[in-house]
Amino acid sequence: MLFNPRDPRIITRYKAADQTINNSIVLQDDNDLSFVVPANSIWLFEARLKCISVTTTPDLNVQFAVPAGAAVECYADIEVGTLTNIRRGIVPINGASAFQRDLINAAEVIRLWGQYIGAAAGGTFQLQWCQKVATVEDTKVLTNSTLWAMRVK
DSSP, rough: OOOOTTTTTEEEEOOOOEEESEEEEEEEEEEEEEEEETTEEEEEEEEEEEESSSSSSSEEEEEEEEOOOOOEEEEEEEEESSSSSOOOEEEETTTSSOEEEEOOOOEEEEEEEEEEEEEEEEEEEEEEEOOOOOOSSEEEETTTTTEEEEEEE
């Protein structure tokens, strides 16, 4: 999608540093990938998460935390490796449950996209993630992972 980054309806966020979770299945807020949503607003969004695990054991859970009463319609696909773009299917994600991904020992890009439908209360649209299996190994969301959103209402 081409857009003007100076358009006030556009929000862009990126990770300035790697973030690591080790031995935890508790969803935690991403340090960088969030933005404030006004009450009753509607947004289109896309997140590109560069992820890696040392082995395939810990894997990854991802979800979006949103204000009470709001809804997220979200889909996911995956790119593996540096030159190969492999779509492993488009996976619908219920806003109340986490997307789970079995990571391999190579950088992957998980693309999440969809629509946020706000409710009477505003708040924060927040990416959260953790390990799928608590393992004393690092699971990382890497530098330059991004989140952008465009307000449509």
